[in-house]
Amino acid sequence: MPLPASPHFMLRKLAEGVHVAFATETAAATCNAGIVDLGDRTLVFDTFLTPKAGSDLRRAAETLTGHPVAYVVNSHYHNDHIRGTQEFPDAVVISTDRTRNLIATKEVEEIRSDAAVAPQRLLEWQEQLRAAVDPEEQRQLRYWVEYARVIVESLPSLRLVLPQLTFERRLVIRGPARRVELVTLAGHTPDDVIMLLPQDGIAFLADLLFVGFHPYLIDGNPDDWLQSLNTIERQDVATLVPGHGPLGTMDDVRRLRDYIAAVDELAQDLARRGAVPDASLPVPEAFRSWGFGKFFPANVKFVWERLTAGGH
Ligand SMILES: [Zn+2]
Numbered sequence: 001m002p003l004p005a006s007p008h009f010m011l012r013k014l015a016e017g018v019h020v021a022f023a024t025e026t027a028a029a030t031c032n033a034g035i036v037d038l039g040d041r042t043l044v045f046d047t048f049l050t051p052k053a054g055s056d057l058r059r060a061a062e063t064l065t066g067h068p069v070a071y072v073v074n075s076h077y078h079n080d081h082i083r084g085t086q087e088f089p090d091a092v093v094i095s096t097d098r099t100r101n102l103i104a105t106k107e108v109e110e111i112r113s114d115a116a117v118a119p120q121r122l123l124e125w126q127e128q129l130r131a132a133v134d135p136e137e138q139r140q141l142r143y144w145v146e147y148a149r150v151i152v153e154s155l156p157s158l159r160l161v162l163p164q165l166t167f168e169r170r171l172v173i174r175g176p177a178r179r180v181e182l183v184t185l186a187g188h189t190p191d192d193v194i195m196l197l198p199q200d201g202i203a204f205l206a207d208l209l210f211v212g213f214h215p216y217l218i219d220g221n222p223d224d225w226l227q228s229l230n231t232i233e234r235q236d237v238a239t240l241v242p243g244h245g246p247l248g249t250m251d252d253v254r255r256l257r258d259y260i261a262a263v264d265e266l267a268q269d270l271a272r273r274g275a276v277p278d279a280s281l282p283v284p285e286a287f288r289s290w291g292f293g294k295f296f297p298a299n300v301k302f303v304w305e306r307l308t309a310g311g312h
Contacts, residue, residue: 003019003060003064004056004059004060004063004064006053006056006057006060007024007026007028008023008024008026008028008029008048008050008052008053008056009021009022009023009024009029009032009033009048009053009056009057009060010022010024011035011060011064012247014200014202014239014241015197015200015202017036017037017039017065017177017178018034018035018036018037018197018200018202019034019035019036019060019064020032020033020034020035020204020241020247021033021034021035021057021060022246023048023244025142025143025146026053026146026150027049027143027146027147027149027150028048028049028050028052028053028150028154029048029049029050029053029057029080030048030049030080030147030244031046031048031049031078031080031081031206031207031243031244032046032241032242032243032244032245033045033046033047033048033057034046034195034204034241035057035060035061035064035065036178036180036195036197037064037065037067037175037177037178038067038070038173038174038175038176038177038178038180039175039176039177039178040067040175040176040177041067041068041069041070041071041175042061042062042065042067042068042069042070042071043069043070043071043072043073043173043180044057044058044061044069044071044072044073044088044091045073045075045195045204045206046073046074046075046081046082046204046206046243047072047074047081047082047083047084047085047087047088048080048081048083048084049079049080049083049084049147049150049151049154050083050084050150050151050153050154051083051084051086051087051154051157051158052154053084054083054084054085054086054087054088055084055087057084057087058084058087058088068090068091069088069090069091070090070091070092071091071092071093071094071173072085072088072091072092072093072094073093073094073095073182073193073195074093074094074095074099074103074163074193075095075099075192075193075194075195075204075206075207075243076095076099076102076188076189076191076192076193076206076207077095077099077102077103077106077107077189078189078207078219079107079110079111079114079151081206081207081243082103082107082161083154083158085161086158086159086161092164092165093161093162093163093164093165094163094164094165094166094167094171094182095163095166095191095193096166096167096168096184096191096193097166097167097168098190098191099163099166099189099191099193100162100163100166102189102190102191103160103162103163104162107160108160111155111158111160114151114152114155115155118148118151118152118155119152121148122145122148122149122152125141125144125145125148126145128141129141129142129145136293140291140292140293140294143291144294167182167184168184169183169184170182170183170184178197178199178200179197179198179199180195180196180197181195181196181197181198182194182195182196183195183196185208185224185227185228185231185232186220186221186224186225186227186228187208187220187221187222187223187224187225187226187227187228187229188206188207188208188215188216188217188219188220188225188243189207189219189220190220190221192206192207192208192220192228193206194206194208194232196235196237197237198236198237200239201236201237201238201239202237202238202239202241203232203235203237203239203240203241204241205232205240205241205242205243205248206243207242207243207244208225208228208229208232208243209232209240209241209242209243209248209252209253209256210242210243210244210245210256210290210292211242211244211245211246211247211248211252212245212246212289212290212291213244213245213290213291213292214259214283214287214290214291214292214293214295214296214299215256215259215260215295215299216292216295216299217260217263217295217299217302217303218295218298218299218302222260222263222264222303222306225260226257226260229253229256229257232253233250233253240252240253244291244292245291255286258286259286259287262284262286262287263296263299263300263303264303266281266300266303267300267301267303267304267306267307268307270300270304271304271307271308276304277297277300277301277304278297279297280297281296281297281300283296
């Protein structure tokens with residue numbers, strides 16, 4: 001049977017009853033999602049940036065497994081992982097207690113701010129795209145233009161969905177086919193839930209792992225993130241599904257650790273010299289091919305601010 005198709009994601013089977021949906025360049029999905037057949041019910045891990053991509057995800061999940069989606073997991077509060085949740089009205093929505101609170105506060109603010117600034121941001125990025133000459137810069141700007149466009153388009157129909165079932169550290173869901181473990185770590189945001197499928201040797205790491213993309217450090221804590229990467233390295237899993245980018249391995253976990261160390265070193269150097277980070281900060285060679293390049297100067301500035309806070 002061919003895998004269900006959507007312009008917003010590419011499905012790939014990882015094991016019998018386990019699929020990943022990789023976001024495509026339409027930006028309507030933006031993050032990766034997981035579809036897990038428990039044997040008699042289906043679980044979906046993260047629901048994309050927009051209801052339209054979320055709706056395709058629900059259809060794909062039900063087609064692939066033949067069961068309704070009983071559980072939706074919101075790995076963390078970021079918009080690109082939760083805004084398709086409204087398309088799963090019959091599912092129990094699960095997150096940590098703290099993520100639920102962050103959806104009720106920060107995501108509400110984010111929706112308000114998107115309504116106020118997203119149309120303007122779309123025009124600015126379209127302008128930047130027209131002016132860009134470097135092909136890589138054009139490619140990245142084309143993505144951000146689509147990102148802004150799908151946000152503007154999705155706002156009128158967007159509804160806030162708060163998780164109904166919350167936990168603190170760990171939640172296990174058992175079905176006839178497999179056991180799913182949700183484990184709370186931190187670093188990308190105050191709470192980042194990963195999903196372990198021990199029988200399959202698969203981990204869905206949400207935004208604690210970016211592969212081929214700059215990670216987003218700004219809403220979290222780099223020290224906690226490094227701790228979480230230690231925990232991830234101790235897991236007996238071979239297949240790592242990142243929140244953004246293609247499938248990864250423990251090498252990608254090490255590369256991410258190197259990235260956080262490089263950002264920290266740069267920020268420390270600036271702080272020592274009394275210098276201020278600016279937006280033109282060059283990306284180190286090792287990470288130059290990664291997507292979301294504009295996160296780099298922002299990440300350095302964030303770590304620099306943490307170092308220099310209190311000194312002012
Ligand atoms: Zn995120």
